[in-house]
Amino acid sequence: MSKKERIKFLDLSRQYKTIKKEIDGAVGRVLDGGNFIGGSEVENFEKEVAQFCRSKYAVSLNSGTDALYLSLKAVGVRTGDEVITTPFTFFATAEAIANTGAKPIFVDIKEDSFNINPDLLEKSITKKTKVILPVHIFGQVADMEPIMKTAKKYNIKVIEDAAQSFGAEYKKKKSGAIGDIGCFSFFPSKNLGAYGDGGMVLTNDRKTAVTINLLKNHGSSKNDKYKNLILGTNSRLDTIQATILKIKLKHINKWNKTRIKIAQYYNKHLSGVAGLTTPSTNNHVFHQYTIRLHSEEARNGLRKYLQKVGIPTMIYYALPLHLQLAFRYFGNKTGDFPEAEKAAKEVLSLPIYPELKRVEMDYIIRNVKKIL
């Protein structure tokens, strides 16, 4: 590897090349058929994901954001309610909560996993709490056992944000199939990514599945499209995306295994390096490989150096959600969630995707070690 052969943080074209024939053929058949919304491709994809995750129902949607929003609507979350979640996640998690009129109640994260700390849940529960919404950040499943236990004790629903963890397992269950509802995103960069937007919810509850099916299609009756039973929206997964995802689903186990192998390779070579903490591999499918430095200066210094030698990195997430301007009306302030704020200063995500080459990994490892 020379400095000129720039590594990409994520190169989706490499994966496309490996499945081009299958994809092009299937997309061509949809184009020839002339049906672009709904149909058996969409229904079959839903069935296959439900089977893969060992869940009773799967409802495909237009995005992961809609999966969260419509799930919250389906369990009746509305103005005046509270929903507990983590401040260390992508904006959409808390945005979906706020868009229902409910208030996101943040609970700090654990230092080692970046996931919500179950020990802090109970003291945040009030009479208004309707849902606990843990996020499986970077592809590692949150500690669901104590979360489910606390939720049960207070009769609160659990909605998983499994946008980053498709295929991950926790105590023999698939992420997204542990809580009352699980939400996936098929945004192109996700482990199971479409070539456009897409999302899905999983549930074992028939009523919830029926409600979300209504909500995603203007509340229109199955028997008569122009009879609208409730207010909904348009959040359908289109036929071309479902077709593409159905093909990619066949490869997801192999791709996730490769991600884990890459993470293990990084860990093997970086775990002894002073000033750096590597991630644990428990219940993880490595949507992101995120290391932690011991100070903001060290993190920024490493990032700058890597950039100079042609290695792109990302900071997920530089600003915890309680400090986002969009949520300022909730009155949170710096210092409220110290672990999330500390993580925001110290994390750095290195390139990881199934098609990342060994020479590229070695080049990244060599340069991380060089500067530290």
Ligand SMILES: *Cc1c(COP(=O)(O)O)cnc(C)c1O
């Ligand atoms: C990607 C993502 C979402 C949103 O999914 P979209 O499909 O982009 O709407 C929500 N939560 C998390 C944690 C995500 O990573």
